[in-house]
Amino acid sequence: MNVENSVIPTQAQMAEFLMPGPDGSIFMVNLLKFKDEATYEDNRQTTLTGKEAYAIYSAGVINTLAQVGGKVVFSGDVSRLMLGEVEELWDSVAIAQYPSRASMLEMMQLKEYREIAVHRSAGLAGQLNIETTDTRDMF
Numbered sequence: 001m002n003v004e005n006s007v008i009p010t011q012a013q014m015a016e017f018l019m020p021g022p023d024g025s026i027f028m029v030n031l032l033k034f035k036d037e038a039t040y041e042d043n044r045q046t047t048l049t050g051k052e053a054y055a056i057y058s059a060g061v062i063n064t065l066a067q068v069g070g071k072v073v074f075s076g077d078v079s080r081l082m083l084g085e086v087e088e089l090w091d092s093v094a095i096a097q098y099p100s101r102a103s104m105l106e107m108m109q110l111k112e113y114r115e116i117a118v119h120r121s122a123g124l125a126g127q128l129n130i131e132t133t134d135t136r137d138m139f
Contacts, residue, residue, distance in 0.1 A: 021101025
């Protein structure tokens with residue numbers, strides 16, 4: 001299995017994201033890898049770590065999620081690998097719930113979201129976003 005962290009989706013991933021999604025809520029699992037030092041695209045000087053820059057983004061995302069009916073359902077630091085093998089662990093995991101795939105797209109187009117997104121790209125070395133649906137009734 002080849003694992004590649006990224007900050008921007010590929011064209012194919014974005015095209016699939018723009019298609020109608022499953023009925024009901026989606027849960028976006030975010031595996032996050034932070035930069036040691038935040039680097040902003042506008043070359044602003046900062047002493048922030050990548051994790052600190054991402055925390056600014058996270059605080060704003062809670063508000064934009066609420067505007068589209070979503071919420072953060074889990075967030076935590078990765079402490080160790082229990083099972084399997086990867087070359088390098090992610091730093092943090094977050095799970096956000098959206099009423100639909102369309103609501104996530106709506107959030108990404110909000111002015112407030114676009115303003116805070118600079119902190120996301122400044123702080124992240126890369127991430128994996130895994131779209132999931134609720135199957136708790138299977139267990």
